[in-house]
Amino acid sequence: xxxxxxxxVRANTPxxxxxxxxxTVNDVANAILAIGASPIMSDEPEDVEDITSxxxxxxxxxxxxxxxxxxxxxRAGRRANELGHxxxxxxxxxxxxxxxxxxxxxxxxxxxxxxxxxxxxxxxxLATGSTTTQGVDANEADAVTDExxxxxxxxxxxxxKTAGCIIAITGAIDLVADxxxxxxxxxxxxEMSSITGTGCQLSGVMTAYLVANPDNRLEAAAAAVCAMGxxxxxxxxxxxxxxxxxxxxxxxxxxxxxxxxxxxxxGAKFEVR
Amino acid sequence: xxxxxxxxVRANTPxxxxxxxxxTVNDVANAILAIGASPIMSDEPEDVEDITSxxxxxxxxxxxxxxxxxxxxxRAGRRANELGHxxxxxxxxxxxxxxxxxxxxxxxxxxxxxxxxxxxxxxxxLATGSTTTQGVDANEADAVTDExxxxxxxxxxxxxKTAGCIIAITGAIDLVADxxxxxxxxxxxxEMSSITGTGCQLSGVMTAYLVANPDNRLEAAAAAVCAMGxxxxxxxxxxxxxxxxxxxxxxxxxxxxxxxxxxxxxGAKFEVR
Amino acid sequence: xxxxxxxxVRANTPxxxxxxxxxTVNDVANAILAIGASPIMSDEPEDVEDITSxxxxxxxxxxxxxxxxxxxxxRAGRRANELGHxxxxxxxxxxxxxxxxxxxxxxxxxxxxxxxxxxxxxxxxLATGSTTTQGVDANEADAVTDExxxxxxxxxxxxxKTAGCIIAITGAIDLVADxxxxxxxxxxxxEMSSITGTGCQLSGVMTAYLVANPDNRLEAAAAAVCAMGxxxxxxxxxxxxxxxxxxxxxxxxxxxxxxxxxxxxxGAKFEVR
Numbered sequence: 001x002x003x004x005x006x007x008x009v010r011a012n013t014p015x016x017x018x019x020x021x022x023x024t025v026n027d028v029a030n031a032i033l034a035i036g037a038s039p040i041m042s043d044e045p046e047d048v049e050d051i052t053s054x055x056x057x058x059x060x061x062x063x064x065x066x067x068x069x070x071x072x073x074x075r076a077g078r079r080a081n082e083l084g085h086x087x088x089x090x091x092x093x094x095x096x097x098x099x100x101x102x103x104x105x106x107x108x109x110x111x112x113x114x115x116x117x118x119x120x121x122x123x124x125x126l127a128t129g130s131t132t133t134q135g136v137d138a139n140e141a142d143a144v145t146d147e148x149x150x151x152x153x154x155x156x157x158x159x160x161k162t163a164g165c166i167i168a169i170t171g172a173i174d175l176v177a178d179x180x181x182x183x184x185x186x187x188x189x190x191e192m193s194s195i196t197g198t199g200c201q202l203s204g205v206m207t208a209y210l211v212a213n214p215d216n217r218l219e220a221a222a223a224a225v226c227a228m229g230x231x232x233x234x235x236x237x238x239x240x241x242x243x244x245x246x247x248x249x250x251x252x253x254x255x256x257x258x259x260x261x262x263x264x265x266x267g268a269k270f271e272v273r
Numbered sequence: 274x275x276x277x278x279x280x281x282v283r284a285n286t287p288x289x290x291x292x293x294x295x296x297t298v299n300d301v302a303n304a305i306l307a308i309g310a311s312p313i314m315s316d317e318p319e320d321v322e323d324i325t326s327x328x329x330x331x332x333x334x335x336x337x338x339x340x341x342x343x344x345x346x347x348r349a350g351r352r353a354n355e356l357g358h359x360x361x362x363x364x365x366x367x368x369x370x371x372x373x374x375x376x377x378x379x380x381x382x383x384x385x386x387x388x389x390x391x392x393x394x395x396x397x398x399l400a401t402g403s404t405t406t407q408g409v410d411a412n413e414a415d416a417v418t419d420e421x422x423x424x425x426x427x428x429x430x431x432x433x434k435t436a437g438c439i440i441a442i443t444g445a446i447d448l449v450a451d452x453x454x455x456x457x458x459x460x461x462x463x464e465m466s467s468i469t470g471t472g473c474q475l476s477g478v479m480t481a482y483l484v485a486n487p488d489n490r491l492e493a494a495a496a497a498v499c500a501m502g503x504x505x506x507x508x509x510x511x512x513x514x515x516x517x518x519x520x521x522x523x524x525x526x527x528x529x530x531x532x533x534x535x536x537x538x539x540g541a542k543f544e545v546r
Numbered sequence: 547x548x549x550x551x552x553x554x555v556r557a558n559t560p561x562x563x564x565x566x567x568x569x570t571v572n573d574v575a576n577a578i579l580a581i582g583a584s585p586i587m588s589d590e591p592e593d594v595e596d597i598t599s600x601x602x603x604x605x606x607x608x609x610x611x612x613x614x615x616x617x618x619x620x621r622a623g624r625r626a627n628e629l630g631h632x633x634x635x636x637x638x639x640x641x642x643x644x645x646x647x648x649x650x651x652x653x654x655x656x657x658x659x660x661x662x663x664x665x666x667x668x669x670x671x672l673a674t675g676s677t678t679t680q681g682v683d684a685n686e687a688d689a690v691t692d693e694x695x696x697x698x699x700x701x702x703x704x705x706x707k708t709a710g711c712i713i714a715i716t717g718a719i720d721l722v723a724d725x726x727x728x729x730x731x732x733x734x735x736x737e738m739s740s741i742t743g744t745g746c747q748l749s750g751v752m753t754a755y756l757v758a759n760p761d762n763r764l765e766a767a768a769a770a771v772c773a774m775g776x777x778x779x780x781x782x783x784x785x786x787x788x789x790x791x792x793x794x795x796x797x798x799x800x801x802x803x804x805x806x807x808x809x810x811x812x813g814a815k816f817e818v819r
Contacts, residue, residue, distance in 0.1 A: 022295040022568040023302055023314050027792075029569055029742035034791050039742065040639070040682050041569050044612040050643030066317040066341060068612060093313070097323030136313050194530070196302035196312065238788045242511045244530025245307050246523040250792040257740070257790025295568040296575055296587050339590040339614060366586070370596030409586050467803070469575035469585065515784045517803025518580050519573075519796040 002268050003261035005213050005223035010036035014211035017055040017080075018204055019043045019073050021063025021092065024197030027253065028061075031201035034256035035227070037208035043069040048076035056211035057086035057114075059204050062103055063093065063136070070103055077111040086114045086210040090203035093136050094118065095125025108163060114210055115166035115221055117203050120144055120152075123169050127159045137193070144173045153182045153273050166221050168206065170199060174229065176222040183222035186269040187229025189236050194245040198252065202228040205256070226268035231255035233267065275541050276534035278486050278496035283309035287484035290328040290353075291477055292316045292346050294336025294365065297470030300526065301334075304474035307529035308500070310481035316342040321349035329484035330359035330387075332477050335376055336366065336409070343376055350384040359387045359483040363476035366409050367391065368398025381436060387483055388439035388494055390476050393417055393425075396442050400432045410466070417446045426455045426546050439494050441479065443472060447502065449495040456495035459542040460502025462509050467518040471525065475501040478529070499541035504528035506540065548814050549807035551759050551769035556582035560757035563601040563626075564750055565589045565619050567609025567638065570743030573799065574607075577747035580802035581773070583754035589615040594622035602757035603632035603660075605750050608649055609639065609682070616649055623657040632660045632756040636749035639682050640664065641671025654709060660756055661712035661767055663749050666690055666698075669715050673705045683739070690719045699728045699819050712767050714752065716745060720775065722768040729768035731816040733775025735782050740791040744798065748774040751802070772814035777801035779813065 015038045020028055025041060032039040042051040045068065052058050058080040060073045080087050089111075091104035104126055108116070116123070119138035124130045144152045152175060160167040161179035169175045174185040192198045206224035213220035235251030243251075288311045293301055298314060305312040315324040318341065325331050331353040333346050353360050362384075364377035377399055381389070389396070392411035397403045417425045425448060433440040434452035442448045447458040465471045479497035486493035508524030516524075561584045566574055571587060578585040588597040591614065598604050604626040606619045626633050635657075637650035650672055654662070662669070665684035670676045690698045698721060706713040707725035715721045720731040738744045752770035759766035781797030789797075 021314070023298050025569050026299060026572060026742065030792055030795065033740050033742060038683060040642075041567070041610055042639075042643070043610065044645065046613070047611065047643050047645040050645065051639070054642060064314055064316065065320065067319070068341075068614075093315075093324070096313075096327060097315070097320050099317065099320040099323065137311060194306050196299065196306060234788075242507075242524075242527060242531065244527030246303055246526035246530070249303065250523065250796065251788075253792035254788060254790030257792070258788065294587070296571050299572060337587055337589065338593065340592070341614075366588075366597070369586075369600060370588070370593050372590065372593040372596065410584060467579050469572065469579060515780075515797075515800060515804065517800030519576055519799035519803070522576065523796065 002219065002223040002226055003265040005209055005216065005220045006227060006261045006264050008212040009208055012212045013038055014056040014208045015040065015054065016057050016059055016204060016207045017042065017052045017076065018059045019069060019076060020059060020061035020200060023063060024200040027197045027249065028200050028204040030253050031256055032204045032208055034253050035205055035208060039204065043072040045071040045075050048072045049079040052076045052080050053083060057207040059088050059207040060107065061090040061092055061200055061203055062100055063200065065103055073107060074110065077107060081112050086207060087111055088115045088117060088203055088207045088210065089113050090200065091116065091118045091122050091126060094122040095131045101125055113165040114217065115168060115206065116163060117168040117170065117206055119199065120169050120171055123167065138171055144169065144171055144175060153184065156182050166218055168221055168225060170202065170225060174225045176225055178218050181218060182273045184271050184273055185222065185225050185229065187226050188232045191236060191248060192232045195249045198228065222270065226270060227256065227259060227264055230264060230267040231259060275492065275496040275499055276538040278482055278489060278493045279500060279534045279537050281485040282481055285485045286311055287330060287481045288313065288328040289330050289332055289477060289480045290315065290325045290349065291332045292342060292349060293332060293334035293473060296336060297473040300470045300522065301473050301477040303526050304529055305477045305481055307526050308478055308481060312477065316345040318344040318348050321345045322352040325349045325353050326356060330480040332361050332480040333380065334363040334365055334473055334476055335373055336473065338376055346380060347383065350380060354385050359480060360384055361388045361390060361476055361480045361483065362386050363473065364389065364391045364395050364399060367395040368404045374398055386438040387490065388441060388479065389436060390441040390443065390479055392472065393442050393444055396432065396440065411444055417442065417444055417448060426457065429455050439491055441494055441498060443475065443498060447498045449498055451491050454491060455546045457544050457546055458495065458498050458502065460499050461505045464509060464521060465505045468522045471501065495543065499543060500529065500532060500537055503537060503540040504532060548765065548769040548772060549811040551755055551762060551766045552773060552807045552810050554758040555754055558758045559584055560602040560754045561586060561600065562603050562605055562750060562753045563588065563598045563622065564605045565615060565622060566605060566607035566746060569609060570746040573743045573795065574746050574750040576799050577802055578750045578754055580799050581751055581754060585750065589618040591617040591621050594618045595625040598622045598626050599629060603753040605634050605753040606653065607636040607638055607746055607749055608646055609746065611649055619653060620656065623653060627658050632753060633657055634661045634663060634749055634753045634756065635659050636746065637662065637664045637668050637672060640668040641677045647671055659711040660763065661714060661752065662709060663714035663716065663752055665745065666715050666717055669713065684717055690715065690717055690721060699730065702728050712764055714767055714771060716748065716771060720771045722771055724764050727764060728819045729816050730819055731768065731771050731775065733772050733815050734778045737782060737794060738778045741795045768816065772816060773802065773805060773810055776810060776813040777805060
């Protein structure tokens with residue numbers, strides 16, 4: 001049950017080590033706190049092994065990668081693997097530059113990942129070598145739609161099998177798959193794309209859900225996606241005359257903060273394929 | 274017409290590459306999204322050439338420069354020049370440290386800039402070698418006032434001629450000039466200086482306006498300044514009892530989000546000299 | 547009188563140089579602006595000496611330290627010492643990694659600090675070599691309580707004596723001590739820990755208070771702690787149905803912005819031991 005996945009986050013207060021971009025890092029930290037988990041940020045190669053050791057999971061986001069932080073990602077990832085921790089990769093901008101594509105690909109090769117979460121263009125770039133990514137946003141031509149849904153579910157499952165981890169493709173329709181099973185999720189609002197960082201927040205939140213639910217990882221990842229989308233819906237319902245994307249940003253994190261397991265249960269819109 | 278400059282931003286969704294400081298980067302991203310454009314951040318030298326290639330414009334802000342990002346600024350700038358892209362420089366703190374003054378000056382030498390936007394002390398430091406900058410704020414003694422307006426308009430035009438690009442000097446009275454023509458703009462509120470980053474946001478927003486309006490660049494830069502100042506006025510009108518600078522920050526970005534071409538047309542306060 | 551410490555901040559607009567983490571840096575800047583002071587951020591070793599020279603105080607926060615910024619902290623600290631400036635250290639995560647503990651300890655050795663502000667686990671790690679820090683949060687077992695208050699007041703005074711500077715230990719009960727005298731402060735709300743960065747904001751704010759009150763430093767540090775806690779109380783009183791930690795973040799900075807010396811005088815809850 002999805003609601004139990006949230007219950008476990010609130011009960012266990014997982015500590016999440018984030019190596020993430022400096023654009024959305026504050027929102028990632030507050031989103032992780034909002035769900036009842038605890039964030040720590042560290043990217044210096046000489047610091048990350050100690051830090052990741054005291055955490056339950058590692059969230060690697062390459063949104064503003066640099067040479068030093070890439071080395072930090074490697075070292076933290078290896079140590080997290082040695083310790084059997086959750087490791088999530090958010091390949092921001094894969095397909096948009098060679099450095100991003102290669103860094104994401106080599107982290108997927110070298111590390112044992114629990115999940116990869118990105119938009120459809122990023123995931124296609126990694127799976128197929130296509131380079132349709134437009135900056136950090138998905139290319140509309142790639143979008144998951146009702147028309148191509150069967151095919152995209154197949155893609156998600158098959159890439160999950162190849163990659164050996166959960167694949168979460170988020171957009172208007174979200175797909176969260178392992179090699180056998182795919183959650184098709186229809187929470188969220190299109191206005192969420194007018195805010196920077198809802199994807200980055202989701203990656204941090206999903207890492208916490210994965211840590212808190214070791215026996216139900218696919219469901220935990222799906223629950224995180226439903227919760228984030230639902231927070232977007234609830235946050236929007238609180239918008240007033242004159243409010244815009246900056247207030248919406250606050251409203252979404254506020255909705256994560258106030259979300260109860262019951263709210264999540266009632267609001268989650270998904271099917272399993 | 275200023276309102277057409279905004280129409281073109283919303284119609285064209287320009288993609289803006291930002292190499293900007295980590296203090297205000299989130300607000301810069303949300304401000305760019307608010308006006309209907311799209312931001313991407315990247316400062317690693319090995320990443321910036323690919324990233325700037327898929328964008329329409331480059332916004333270079335030296336607010337928290339370091340050795341690595343300075344090299345990123347150079348490489349991104351050169352590539353953007355090769356591709357004929359818009360390049361804007363925001364020389365944060367020029368005059369306050371040797372590294373900032375020299376970095377800004379050398380970027381102006383090496384690159385073909387479309388515009389430079391800063392406060393009056395920063396621009397004077399670059400134009401005349403004066404060092405009256407107080408931290409990242411303008412020195413009051415430098416302020417553009419009704420008393421020195423003729424002289425400052427002349428300074429703006431003459432520096433635009435020397436520098437070979439648009440010069441935007443923002444403060445209580447804003448000046449946006451090329452060598453021939455100067456917009457004198459009186460939008461905005463003094464309370465905007467109680468928030469970090471309205472200048473940085475304007476630089477990102479102005480880059481998007483410049484990209485979307487290749488045939489009307491001076492007017493586009495002026496429209497961006499009017500829009501930001503007007504957002505400050507509209508945002509303030511939504512402030513309630515107990516609100517302060519943090520809520521005001523959100524209100525300004527919200528006002529950018531909700532601004533229509535008609536609102537901009539009616540609210541812009543400027544004369545051309 | 548505590549209220550005079552705030553009056554002096556508003557009257558003198560101290561300029562504070564911050565070498566701080568990229569997670570909470572925007573909130574630190576807006577909090578410093580909210581109290582009527584002025585922030586500047588710079589961490590590049592070749593930039594920091596010039597920048598710190600034009601400031602009144604230096605706030606060093608090791609929350610996302612890296613090799614380059616550590617060198618920046620050293621150089622800025624030495625220059626600030628030569629100039630007799632206020633230097634405050636916020637040892638984020640000391641006890642959680644070797645690099646953090648050693649960096650904090652060596653900065654304490656090499657520099658003449660005005661104050662160290664951290665949570666109880668960080669301060670214990672530095673004073674006693676214990677490593678109970680849980681990520682960037684204090685370990686509950688370390689908490690200052692009514693039961694161990696006498697003993698913790700003694701610890702704060704004795705560590706202030708050893709370290710030769712003001713020691714500020716913040717949590718549910720805050721202690722601000724020099725070797726002779728300890729303020730025991732009971733402002734604040736537990737919900738402040740659901741926001742990232744209230745501690746970092748306090749360090750920036752405290753640096754400004756210390757700069758503006760050269761003749762009353764211990765009282766200035768205590769006033770800053772009372773003001774931050776009181777802002778947490780006032781901010782909470784403005785919370786409405788549906789608000790969460792993101793809105794609370796804004797409300798706290800708003801409360802700093804609107805705080806008058808009279809509000810601080812009436813709201814401060816402290817005793818001196």
